Amino acid sequence: MYKYLRKILFLFPTEGVHYFSMNCMKILCSLGLGRLILSPAFRPKEKGQWQIVGIEMSNPVGLGAGFDKNARYLQELECLGFGFVEIGTVTPLPQAGNDKPRLFRLPEDCALINRMGFNNDGVRQIVLRLKKWRERNKGSQLIVGGNIGKNKVTPNEDAWKDYETCFKELHPWVDYFVVNVSSPNTPGLRELQEKESLRKILLHLQMINNGKAQSKPIFLKIAPDLPKEQIDDVIDLALEIKLDGIVAANTTISRDDLVTDSPKLAMIGAGGLSGKPLRQKSTEIVRYINDRTGGQIPLIASGGIFTGEDAIEKLRAGASLVQVWTGFIYEGPSIVKNICRTLAMAGIQNNNNN
Numbered sequence: 293m294y295k296y297l298r299k300i301l302f303l304f305p306t307e308g309v310h311y312f313s314m315n316c317m318k319i320l321c322s323l324g325l326g327r328l329i330l331s332p333a334f335r336p337k338e339k340g341q342w343q344i345v346g347i348e349m350s351n352p353v354g355l356g357a358g359f360d361k362n363a364r365y366l367q368e369l370e371c372l373g374f375g376f377v378e379i380g381t382v383t384p385l386p387q388a389g390n391d392k393p394r395l396f397r398l399p400e401d402c403a404l405i406n407r408m409g410f411n412n413d414g415v416r417q418i419v420l421r422l423k424k425w426r427e428r429n430k431g432s433q434l435i436v437g438g439n440i441g442k443n444k445v446t447p448n449e450d451a452w453k454d455y456e457t458c459f460k461e462l463h464p465w466v467d468y469f470v471v472n473v474s475s476p477n478t479p480g481l482r483e484l485q486e487k488e489s490l491r492k493i494l495l496h497l498q499m500i501n502n503g504k505a506q507s508k509p510i511f512l513k514i515a516p517d518l519p520k521e522q523i524d525d526v527i528d529l530a531l532e533i534k535l536d537g538i539v540a541a542n543t544t545i546s547r548d549d550l551v552t553d554s555p556k557l558a559m560i561g562a563g564g565l566s567g568k569p570l571r572q573k574s575t576e577i578v579r580y581i582n583d584r585t586g587g588q589i590p591l592i593a594s595g596g597i598f599t600g601e602d603a604i605e606k607l608r609a610g611a612s613l614v615q616v617w618t619g620f621i622y623e624g625p626s627i628v629k630n631i632c633r634t635l636a637m638a639g640i641q642n643n644n645n646n
């Protein structure tokens with residue numbers, strides 16, 4: 293069914309159709325039809341027991357950062373069955389992001405290229421929205437992560453202040469944090485993946501966290517393009533400072549092995565590639581970190597997960613949970629349900645062994 297709907301949706305501009313679809317779902321939910329139609333149709337039936345650093349959820353499938361940047365669609369996403377949703381990337385000040393068009397489909401590769409540039413409403417507005425959502429959805433089981441970044445105008449040497457602002461403001465309203473230093477679409481951001489820059493930002497956030505009555509787990513999201521030595525640096529630092537976990541991985545700047553032809557790629561231009569072409573690379577990083585640390589660092593896998601088999605591959609490589617993004621666009625609203633069904637059929641209903 294979604295196969296046919298997707299054909300129609302793909303006739304329209306990528307970014308516009310994203311908001312159109314989510315707003316349609318919002319209308320359905322506001323009419324009270326979310327729980328009546330969406331939940332029964334799309335929520336997984338299997339009840340599992342999944343956890344990461346003490347956070348428990350009913351299924352291991354999350355929605356990656358960048359889909360609901362402004363925390364507008366939490367209720368709708370819960371109806372679609374997601375175990376957790378990562379909002380953001382949130383920056384201190386609102387920013388418009390890069391000029392449009394900035395999101396492109398590569399259907400031959402089941403992929404996307406984006407150069408959104410952290411378009412978001414800014415932390416204040418997003419906190420207000422989260423607060424309202426929490427008040428109205430007291431019984432909600434949905435786990436919400438806060439993915440935080442820096443504004444484009446903030447120089448790298450002051451980046452820690454932006455992370456601090458977002459961390460403090462979001463702290464009461466999210467269940468975990470992800471420090472994003474790996475987006476290819478904010479100039480210079482990925483330089484913050486260098487060990488000493490990371491140490492400064494992460495130690496500072498941990499210090500604030502330790503002063504809170506209830507601390508929140510802090511994850512680091514890394515790029516799939518890091519050379520091995522730099523992944524080793526990240527691992528060493530994570531172990532040294534007892535970081536709660538790593539999200540592997542963000543979009544790639546590589547254009548290797550794509551079916552899409554070079555003129556089309558040249559026309560699209562710069563941006564992060566996501567979807568099926570990222571699957572293997574992301575699995576390799578998850579496996580590498582897991583093997584090198586003997587499973588000491590909790591991992592959330594992101595990159596090219598479309599099916600239950602893709603999710604199993606990531607879990608077997610050492611991930612505790614998985615996130616989808618591009619797969620949601622290509623597979624449609626049944627993606628969580630389908631993945632959970634495959635996991636259950638494979639007898640995988642918890643990650644207690646991780």
Ligand SMILES: Cc1cc2nc3c(=O)[nH]c(=O)nc-3n(C[C@H](O)[C@H](O)[C@H](O)COP(=O)(O)O)c2cc1C
Nearest residue numbers: 356357358380381406542566567594595596617618
């Ligand atoms: C349009 C778009 C916007 C994204 N925005 C963000 C973002 O703001 N912050 C972030 O950490 N990751 C962002 N991502 C990366 C995704 O969260 C995910 O890590 C990546 O797309 C790989 O997963 P996938 O292959 O399932 O799409 C974005 C991805 C896409 C396609």
